Amino acid sequence: MSKLTLVVGNYNYSSWSLRPWALMRHLGLAFGEHRIVLDTPSFAADVARYSAAGKVPVLVDGELVVWESIAILEYASELAGGRGWPEPRAVRAEARAVAAEMHGGFAALRAAYPMNIRARERRVPMTAELAAAIARIDALLSGCRRRYGAGGPWLFGSYSAADAMYLPVAFRFQSYGTTGLGSESRAYVATALADPVIAPWVQAALAEKETVAHDEAGAAGP
Secondary structure: OOOEEEEEOOOOOOHHHHHHHHHHHHOOOOOEEEEOOOOOOOHHHHHHOOOOOOOOOEEEEOOEEEOOHHHHHHHHHHHOOOOOOOOOHHHHHHHHHHHHHHHHOOHHHHHHOOOOOOOOOOOOOOOHHHHHHHHHHHHHHHHHHHHHHHHOOEOEEEOOHHHHHHHHHHHHHHHHOOOOOOHHHHHHHHHHHOOHHHHHHHHHHHHOOOOOHHHOOOOOOO
16 A cells, blocks of 8 residues: 555546546545445444444555545645645635535435436436525535636636535536526536546546446436
8 A cells, every 4th residue: 555545436426536536636646546335234344444433434544544625625735735635725724614614514415416427417306405406506606716816717716625625516517407507607517527637536437337226317218
């Protein structure tokens, strides 16, 4: 195992694993990967080799173990000299708030739109809770782009941990449609999906053979 190793779940489904992976790639950090297949009888024992929390992702740096996604983002940013967040303190605080809101919220969207990179043209019922979550995401994405778009194509101009936090949402909209998003948010989603840095993850997701039934929402019947 290399000194810095990111333990991840399935590339197709593990949104939490994708977030630190994407940021670490953008930061140019060298790291190895160890994949543990989700929802298998051996998953609990497999992940327990790395973390007692029982979840992925886990970042292993020598003797240090960091077992929570947003903590991994912070640690990776520190390893890269703070480049995971915007430099101005006020903007950095806003970026952390935007990232934390995704980390702790949007339960209705997570439940209705599980991340499934292989999925296309899925349709699930629109509920009031789901519509409200999409409207809030639209406000966040479009607001950041209006305020900081002059500095680059990402939420705060340059790529940051906030972009990594919203990347799985871009894949969700790819699978379930962009109803409820305005033009600025749709353009941001397109930018996130076209990011060449994440191409290896997408290729790995497309090559996987495992299927997690509860993450196949909106699939057509036989």
